[in-house]
Amino acid sequence: MIRRRIRKSVPRRARRPWPGVSAATLLLCVLAPGWGLDAKGQEQLEEAREGAPAVQGVVDFQVAPDVRRLEFSPTAVAEPFLGIELFPPLRDRRPGNAVVWFGKVKAEQNAFFGNPEIQTKIAEWVDKPLDELRAEPRPLLTPESAPFYYLKRSAYSMQCDWQLPVHDGEYVSILLPDVQEARTYARLLAGIARWQIAHGDYDGAIETLRIGYGLGSKVAEAPAFVCTLVGIAIHGIMHEQLLEMMQQPDAPNLYWALTALPRPLVDPRLGLDGEFDAMELSIGRALNAEGRDNDSAWWTERVREIEVMNELFETGRDSRPRSYPIIEAVEAINRNLAEYQRSKEVLIDLGWDAAEVEEMPMGRVMVLANWHVYRVGRDRMMRTLYLSHRERMKYVSRDHEELSALPELGLIHKDLVLVGPVVHEVLLRQERDVALLRTYAAVQAHAAANEGRLPETLDEITVVPIPLHPGTGEPFEYELNGESATIRDPSITRKPIEVIINVRPN
Numbered sequence: 001m002i003r004r005r006i007r008k009s010v011p012r013r014a015r016r017p018w019p020g021v022s023a024a025t026l027l028l029c030v031l032a033p034g035w036g037l038d039a040k041g042q043e044q045l046e047e048a049r050e051g052a053p054a055v056q057g058v059v060d061f062q063v064a065p066d067v068r069r070l071e072f073s074p075t076a077v078a079e080p081f082l083g084i085e086l087f088p089p090l091r092d093r094r095p096g097n098a099v100v101w102f103g104k105v106k107a108e109q110n111a112f113f114g115n116p117e118i119q120t121k122i123a124e125w126v127d128k129p130l131d132e133l134r135a136e137p138r139p140l141l142t143p144e145s146a147p148f149y150y151l152k153r154s155a156y157s158m159q160c161d162w163q164l165p166v167h168d169g170e171y172v173s174i175l176l177p178d179v180q181e182a183r184t185y186a187r188l189l190a191g192i193a194r195w196q197i198a199h200g201d202y203d204g205a206i207e208t209l210r211i212g213y214g215l216g217s218k219v220a221e222a223p224a225f226v227c228t229l230v231g232i233a234i235h236g237i238m239h240e241q242l243l244e245m246m247q248q249p250d251a252p253n254l255y256w257a258l259t260a261l262p263r264p265l266v267d268p269r270l271g272l273d274g275e276f277d278a279m280e281l282s283i284g285r286a287l288n289a290e291g292r293d294n295d296s297a298w299w300t301e302r303v304r305e306i307e308v309m310n311e312l313f314e315t316g317r318d319s320r321p322r323s324y325p326i327i328e329a330v331e332a333i334n335r336n337l338a339e340y341q342r343s344k345e346v347l348i349d350l351g352w353d354a355a356e357v358e359e360m361p362m363g364r365v366m367v368l369a370n371w372h373v374y375r376v377g378r379d380r381m382m383r384t385l386y387l388s389h390r391e392r393m394k395y396v397s398r399d400h401e402e403l404s405a406l407p408e409l410g411l412i413h414k415d416l417v418l419v420g421p422v423v424h425e426v427l428l429r430q431e432r433d434v435a436l437l438r439t440y441a442a443v444q445a446h447a448a449a450n451e452g453r454l455p456e457t458l459d460e461i462t463v464v465p466i467p468l469h470p471g472t473g474e475p476f477e478y479e480l481n482g483e484s485a486t487i488r489d490p491s492i493t494r495k496p497i498e499v500i501i502n503v504r505p506n
Contacts, residue, residue: 065488065498072246072440073504074447075253077464084206084257086242088156088214098157098218102178104150105185112140112147119184125191126237130244133198141192143204148211151185155214160221166274171281172416173312179230182219186212186234193241202251205241212238213265220266225418228271232430235265239433246440249504253448255441255464264431272385275418279374282309283412286367299363303411306367310413342407343369370411377403381420389428389471393491425492431470432489438467439476439487440501447503454485454503 106113113119122139141148164174189212196205213235220231245251280287286302340362346369347357357365380403384392439458446461447454458466458475466475469489477488483502490496 065496067498069500071502072444073249074452075444076448077253077255077445081256086210086213086257087261093156093158096157098154098160099162101150101154105147109147122191123187125194126187130198133195139192152211155211160218162222164222166223166281171278172309186237190237190241197245205245209238209242223270223274225271225275228266228268231266253441253444255445258438268427296361299361302367303363306411346407366411370409373406373409374412377417381417384420385423390473392424393471425494428471429492429495435467452503452506454480456480
């Protein structure tokens with residue numbers, strides 16, 4: 001637990017009253033190079049990294065595709081076309097804060113949440129073959145249970161306010177224990193949905209998945225990008241079970257249900273805004289120092305606060321003992337004259353008078369120079385995230401070369417900047433995955449209308465509109481090979497896909 005590990009070295013005002021993992025640490029974890037890959041993909045990625053250029057934030061190698069084999073029955077789209085809803089409909093949503101209901105999920109439920117064996121068993125159902133699940137008894141967490149009821153009320157709430165203390169001056173070290181719990185709940189919901197699918201209860205599975213989709217969207221309604229990512233991950237967990245249901249012989253065609261999902265399922269803007277303002281929300285006093293230009297003691301304290309922020313961040317990433325060169329500002333700067341000299345050079349290059357810079361308190365020089373370098377890096381990394389997917393994929397920049405040329409300053413941690421290309425792929429992938437599911441359903445509908453035959457090209461599908469890749473605006477790569485077809489998408493380097501589709505005989 002982070003709070004205990006840092007208690008001796010962090011001033012009292014910087015301690016947290018509740019345990020968990022900080023937003024910055026969680027963000028680093030989910031944006032790590034192997035995020036979103038299975039064990040095989042992770043191994044391939046590590047092999048590729050050995051020969052990859054060491055450019056910060058750049059992935060210019062291709063992981064081998066995640067090859068999957070799917071089998072569908074020819075299934076027409078039945079009327080009413082929008083009779084199946086995968087997202088909580090407006091008519092069923094109720095006023096109130098989703099977080100209030102979310103906080104009640106574990107209330108007086110020690111028999112379930114206090115029994116790790118039960119939770120582990122249901123979580124294992126997420127990947128268990130359906131034939132084996134058919135022999136499993138009905139789970140304790142059912143639609144009639146209190147935890148299920150509270151999760152549904154949370155997912156169906158009109159409002160969501162996580163009340164994160166974003167304006168309390170330490171944004172990057174905000175802890176997010178609820179976010180971790182949400183992922184646990186998502187796996188429980190997915191396990192129950194899979195059990196329902198195995199037993200042919202498709203209506204029940206759709207309702208369970210609808211709660212999961214609603215939960216993912218609520219988790220993402222917070223000004224922290226890690227919440228955006230966790231919301232997307234929860235939706236991915238639901239997608240897997242939905243795909244399993246689509247492959248059952250008697251399951252309905254979900255083309256229009258998938259088409260009616262919000263686009264994108266998670267709007268990343270609130271999370272991106274939080275990350276853009278993260279440093280101002282964390283060290284705002286140092287950046288608004290009116291009347292403090294020559295107050296050496298005041299600047300020393302600001303440097304101390306920034307170093308505490310770094311310590312919180314680093315301790316969350318790695319529990320190994322560390323030594324920090326800038327714990328006491330003045331003494332630390334004296335021990336790091338090389339960095340201090342670089343900071344002066346940065347300010348002079350920006351147009352500050354050299355004599356004025358020499359007269360500045362050392363702490364002020366360090367803060368101003370580091371803030372400039374951080375802001376340049378942040379803006380270059382994040383600016384393309386405000387483009388559309390198509391604009392981003394066509395845009396070729398030299399940002400990474402220019403970023404590597406920035407001065408090496410260490411007061412503000414370099415890993416506190418979002419890695420733009422990685423985030424782009426995550427955001428693109430959430431829309432691509434829904435488009436893929438819609439494509440599978442379109443192929444099912446075509447086969448149903450053509451005596452079970454697969455289309456020679458996706459353009460041949462006319463019974464429903466052809467889903468388009470959100471990045472290219474074109475249909476997915478498609479190749480018919482006798483009795484099977486292959487759909488490919490190499491556009492996302494961390495998660496390229498190759499799907500082999502077969503259609504069961506009528």
